[in-house]
Amino acid sequence: MTRIAIGSGMMRGNDSRRDSPNDLWTPGAVTMPPEKNHQESLEEARSLLAGSAGTVSFSGAGLSAESGIATFRDAQTGLWARFDPMTLASAEGFARDPGLVTEWYRDRRRAIARAAPNPAHRALAAREEIEHITQNIDDLLLRAGADPARIVSLHGTMTRDRCHRHCGYEEEVDMRDPPGVRPCPQCGEELRPSVVWFGEMLPAEAWEKADWLCRSCEVLLVIGTSAVVYPAAALISVAHDAGAKIIVVNTQSSDASALADVEIIGRAGEIVPKLLQSPPGRGRA
Numbered sequence: 001m002t003r004i005a006i007g008s009g010m011m012r013g014n015d016s017r018r019d020s021p022n023d024l025w026t027p028g029a030v031t032m033p034p035e036k037n038h039q040e041s042l043e044e045a046r047s048l049l050a051g052s053a054g055t056v057s058f059s060g061a062g063l064s065a066e067s068g069i070a071t072f073r074d075a076q077t078g079l080w081a082r083f084d085p086m087t088l089a090s091a092e093g094f095a096r097d098p099g100l101v102t103e104w105y106r107d108r109r110r111a112i113a114r115a116a117p118n119p120a121h122r123a124l125a126a127r128e129e130i131e132h133i134t135q136n137i138d139d140l141l142l143r144a145g146a147d148p149a150r151i152v153s154l155h156g157t158m159t160r161d162r163c164h165r166h167c168g169y170e171e172e173v174d175m176r177d178p179p180g181v182r183p184c185p186q187c188g189e190e191l192r193p194s195v196v197w198f199g200e201m202l203p204a205e206a207w208e209k210a211d212w213l214c215r216s217c218e219v220l221l222v223i224g225t226s227a228v229v230y231p232a233a234a235l236i237s238v239a240h241d242a243g244a245k246i247i248v249v250n251t252q253s254s255d256a257s258a259l260a261d262v263e264i265i266g267r268a269g270e271i272v273p274k275l276l277q278s279p280p281g282r283g284r285a
């Protein structure tokens, strides 16, 4: 696999030279003017998108990073660099200290309420034919104007609380003034954010729709995910194995890199609008 240094980042597309026995990436191994390679990869991705009759976006925390929402696994700035996931994002952690978990979510809810959609959210939302699968629990894609019927939220949403016992009770929360710990009015168990914690099943309906979209799409546009959390990350393989072209946008290599037909290393807020500027292709039936 050949990688080409582009300015402060790197970019990689499918490259016929990848069978070369000397196929080791070296930062100095630039064979063409960097701007031309950058432009070529963007054009390749744009052309895949323009010719696609069914494009699906698959996003992670990197999509919202430029809106000021912390990612999970980025060194230093990622949430898991500062907080223990099993203490704050698991049923066991909640059972141990519901007050601590709820306070952590109150802070994050206020941060989401203060945040605004960035150019990547807006570019995705503006392409009405694109279906979206997101691991994000913020509502920025929705606030950018995307059709809610075209958003599959694999890991739930911060905008609602639900009964921890799954009695069926759910309610919307005020994201600017989020509630503290309180009992479910239906069964007395505690209420908690309607998100998916480690060890919990993904919502069945969301999973089934996401799986179907990935089996039937022509292009999967993977944006800002480390692709290490399963079963969500497996959807990239599902689309790839079903014959979809995979375009990856990320500030660095990720576990999605190996499946990419075109990988563009750069910020989502800069790259995604460039990719989606082209007129829609044949559109989804």
Ligand code: BJW
Binding pocket: 059, 060, 061, 062, 063, 065, 066, 071, 072, 073, 074, 078, 089, 135, 136, 137, 155, 195, 196, 197, 198, 199, 200, 201, 202, 223, 224, 225, 226, 227, 228, 229, 230, 231, 249, 250, 251, 252, 253, 254, 266, 267, 268, 269
């Ligand atoms: C930019 C950028 C910019 C930055 N522009 N890019 C194998 C099969 C099945 C399950 C497992 C398995 N192995 C292990 C498991 C269990 C576990 C798991 O996957 N663990 C791994 C970590 C090892 N999975 C689960 O537990 C799931 N449930 C499950 O499997 O149920 C079945 C089961 C039940 C019982 C026992 C066993 C199995 C549930 C997973 C739930 C994940 N929940 C969270 C928290 C949500 C609530 C909250 O926010 O509080 O979801 S964890 C966190 O990770 C969050 C995210 O949605 C998810 C994915 O992270 P994401 O979005 O990829 O973010 P990062 O930070 O990792 O990456 C950001 C990327 O953006 C980076 O690559 C940056 O470079 C890039 N970037 N700035 C472009 N400007």
